[in-house]
Amino acid sequence: MRTSTTTTSSGITLSTKSCRIKFARRFLRSLAEIKKQKRSSASSSEEEICKRSKRIKMAAYSSMARAVGPRMNWSRALLFKLRNRVSYPRLVKKKKRVTVRSNKVPRSKSSVHIDRGNKLRKLVPGGKSMDYICLLEETAHYITCLNTQVKVMQAIADNLSK
Amino acid sequence: MDMSEKDKFELENRNEEPMNYSPSMTYGFGGSNLTNASMDLVPTGNSMADSKEDLIGSSSQPSASMVESFSPALWDHPTNAQNMGFCDINGQTSASTSNTMGIRKGIPASLRSGIDRPLDMCWNPPNSMLKGGIFLPNGPAGMLPQSLSQFPADSGFIERAARFSCFNGGNFSDMMNPFVVPESMSLYSKGGGMMQWAVAGQGTKAMSSNELNQVGDASNEVSLPIDHGATDGSPLKNEKKSESLVKSHDEAKNAMDGSGNESDEADFSGGAEEPSMMEDTGVGPSSKGSKKRKRSGQANELDQTKIAAHQSVESTKDDTEMVQKGASTTNKTTGRLVKQGSQTSDPPKEEYIHVRARRGQATNSHSLAERVRREKISERMKFLQDLVPGCSKVTGKAVMLDEIINYVQSLQRQVEFLSMKLATVNPRLDLNIESLLEKDILQSRVGPSSSMGFSPDMHIAYPPLHPSQSGLIQAGLPGMGSSSDLLRRAMGSQMAPMTGGFKEPSQLSNVWEDELQNVFQMSYGTGTPSNSQDVDGSGTPGHMKVEL
Numbered sequence: 189m190r191t192s193t194t195t196t197s198s199g200i201t202l203s204t205k206s207c208r209i210k211f212a213r214r215f216l217r218s219l220a221e222i223k224k225q226k227r228s229s230a231s232s233s234e235e236e237i238c239k240r241s242k243r244i245k246m247a248a249y250s251s252m253a254r255a256v257g258p259r260m261n262w263s264r265a266l267l268f269k270l271r272n273r274v275s276y277p278r279l280v281k282k283k284k285r286v287t288v289r290s291n292k293v294p295r296s297k298s299s300v301h302i303d304r305g306n307k308l309r310k311l312v313p314g315g316k317s318m319d320y321i322c323l324l325e326e327t328a329h330y331i332t333c334l335n336t337q338v339k340v341m342q343a344i345a346d347n348l349s350k
Numbered sequence: 351m352d353m354s355e356k357d358k359f360e361l362e363n364r365n366e367e368p369m370n371y372s373p374s375m376t377y378g379f380g381g382s383n384l385t386n387a388s389m390d391l392v393p394t395g396n397s398m399a400d401s402k403e404d405l406i407g408s409s410s411q412p413s414a415s416m417v418e419s420f421s422p423a424l425w426d427h428p429t430n431a432q433n434m435g436f437c438d439i440n441g442q443t444s445a446s447t448s449n450t451m452g453i454r455k456g457i458p459a460s461l462r463s464g465i466d467r468p469l470d471m472c473w474n475p476p477n478s479m480l481k482g483g484i485f486l487p488n489g490p491a492g493m494l495p496q497s498l499s500q501f502p503a504d505s506g507f508i509e510r511a512a513r514f515s516c517f518n519g520g521n522f523s524d525m526m527n528p529f530v531v532p533e534s535m536s537l538y539s540k541g542g543g544m545m546q547w548a549v550a551g552q553g554t555k556a557m558s559s560n561e562l563n564q565v566g567d568a569s570n571e572v573s574l575p576i577d578h579g580a581t582d583g584s585p586l587k588n589e590k591k592s593e594s595l596v597k598s599h600d601e602a603k604n605a606m607d608g609s610g611n612e613s614d615e616a617d618f619s620g621g622a623e624e625p626s627m628m629e630d631t632g633v634g635p636s637s638k639g640s641k642k643r644k645r646s647g648q649a650n651e652l653d654q655t656k657i658a659a660h661q662s663v664e665s666t667k668d669d670t671e672m673v674q675k676g677a678s679t680t681n682k683t684t685g686r687l688v689k690q691g692s693q694t695s696d697p698p699k700e701e702y703i704h705v706r707a708r709r710g711q712a713t714n715s716h717s718l719a720e721r722v723r724r725e726k727i728s729e730r731m732k733f734l735q736d737l738v739p740g741c742s743k744v745t746g747k748a749v750m751l752d753e754i755i756n757y758v759q760s761l762q763r764q765v766e767f768l769s770m771k772l773a774t775v776n777p778r779l780d781l782n783i784e785s786l787l788e789k790d791i792l793q794s795r796v797g798p799s800s801s802m803g804f805s806p807d808m809h810i811a812y813p814p815l816h817p818s819q820s821g822l823i824q825a826g827l828p829g830m831g832s833s834s835d836l837l838r839r840a841m842g843s844q845m846a847p848m849t850g851g852f853k854e855p856s857q858l859s860n861v862w863e864d865e866l867q868n869v870f871q872m873s874y875g876t877g878t879p880s881n882s883q884d885v886d887g888s889g890t891p892g893h894m895k896v897e898l
């Protein structure tokens with residue numbers, strides 16, 4: 189695993205270890221809640237599982253965003269989106285920032301960044317409102333957090349399924 | 351680095367600047383004007399030599415080197431600065447040279463780095479050490495202390511400083527003595543010895559750079575060349591000598607640039623000068639002068655230190671650029687400097703990133719800004735390259751970006767899949783598991799198997815992972831059996847969104863599961879049971895690939 193702390197060029201320190209711990213705690217708590225619901229309902233139909241998995245996914249993302257804190261753009265945007273989604277499930281829409289050609293024919297060198305930048309914007313929460321350079325920074329941080337998230341969830345799944 | 355400190359220093363320096371440097375200093379570097387300069391320098395040379403000696407004696411420490419670099423600067427000024435009334439520093443050579451780097455008594459306690467503290471201590475005594483009109487003005491002394499305080503606790507810097515101190519094989523006293531040292535002093539005589547250090551430059555670029563910086567040329571900015579390893583100073587420096595004094599700093603810097611690493615130190619020394627220069631240029635105490643410099647491995651740290659130390663406006667238009675942000679005290683845009691081809695693109699303003707055009711490149715502000723942007727982007731791309739596995743071999747931004755996008759997508763899919771898995775897992779144990787899990791998670795996490803997770807979407811884009819994973823892949827066959835239900839359900843539920851219904855997820859999932867099992871059996875044999883859930887279907891990507 190990577191070093192526990194990474195520092196981007198801009199000085200954003202990614203402390204994965206503490207991030208991991210915080211995330212694990214929050215996620216486990218929310219997981220417990222969801223499990224309680226499952227037990228009470230006691231239905232294991234596919235739909236229920238589907239819903240539950242979505243809830244778990246949202247819990248994972250929100251706990252990760254909270255663990256990170258408000259210092260990153262993507263965490264704030266993620267929390268905002270999740271909150272809105274809860275109340276308005278279908279009102280959250282994404283606007284296309286730049287029309288991207290379906291066939292990626294690079295018109296010029298700059299278009300490389302533009303095209304992929306738009307793609308990244310869709311992937312990274314809150315990416316729409318950031319300039320390209322910030323987007324790259326946020327992507328780096330987001331990737332490390334996703335990594336820790338996956339690892340924690342994997343470990344939990346391993347433990348639970350033993 | 352401490353920007354606030356720098357600011358403080360800047361202010362201090364500003365106050366003192368008018369005294370320190372007079373634009374009238376004209377050191378003929380061309381080699382033909384030695385006499386004048388030498389004459390001026392001679393009287394101070396002795397005292398300087400002495401003090402330098404003392405300083406140098408203690409040069410074992412990096413701080414010492416810095417002091418050394420600075421002290422000459424101060425001494426140089428006396429030629430002009432005799433009238434400045436610096437007489438603060440009395441030529442009391444402190445015996446204890448080991449730590450007597452402190453040029454300035456009043457060095458702010460803000461020096462925080464490890465180097466700074468010893469420097470702080472060291473600096474004080476040297477004040478008294480300086481003799482003969484070389485005065486580190488305590489009051490006006492902003493220059494040195496400022497730069498000193500801003501020395502970064504950079505190990506690279508320390509090395510350079512040490513190297514610097516070891517300049518000339520430790521026979522520093524000779525160098526110091528203007529009369530004795532032929533090479534080094536020649537420059538010294540020419541231009542206050544800045545150049546000569548550079549010329550002498552035997553690898554102690556810092557020295558030269560310091561010298562250069564210290565030459566009180568207000569208009570000159572201290573260039574922070576970060577050409578590490580370019581230690582070919584002398585020819586380059588010789589060239590520089592020919593330029594006018596106005597450009598002398600530039601030249602010195604160029605020379606220093608050639609020398610590379612030491613340039614960092616030069617920066618600091620330059621910083622000392624700069625306050626005075628800043629005054630001359632009339633630049634307000636705004637922090638400026640973030641010079642744009644090339645980023646080297648140590649650039650970041652150095653940059654910061656340079657920003658702190660770097661108060662002079664001028665920077666030679668070297669090929670190296672350093673990017674410095676923040677409250678640099680350097681007064682960058684002294685219009686009066688006429689440098690070859692480099693013009694500061696931004697007017698001196700606070701909190702601007704000042705960029706200096708590289709030699710031989712367009713000085714259009716747009717192109718400069720673009721270059722800054724491009725450098726930033728490439729920097730971040732490098733960082734991302736480290737994060738994304740398997741991207742070290744990839745060259746080119748387009749492919750890199752594609753890889754990054756794919757990686758983010760795959761991670762998100764993994765999260766989704768794992769959430770499904772967790773949803774289907776029966777909570778056999780109670781949630782006291784939390785504590786157990788936490789322990790587990792915190793400890794065992796590093797397992798590569800866990801990192802892979804089970805991703806139904808086999809990302810072929812990450813083949814490098816697969817070979818490494820194969821050994822670890824816990825084929826999970828033992829676990830597979832028990833979790834077949836889970837797997838089926840997970841696959842089914844995951845397939846459901848794709849198929850838009852539950853028509854055939856079970857069938858599909860069964861098929862998948864069988865295939866998976868086969869695959870794993872074939873590829874991995876019996877993996878360790880611990881990571882039963884880790885199934886990396888890299889063996890047969892074709893089977894595993896799920897188009898989401």
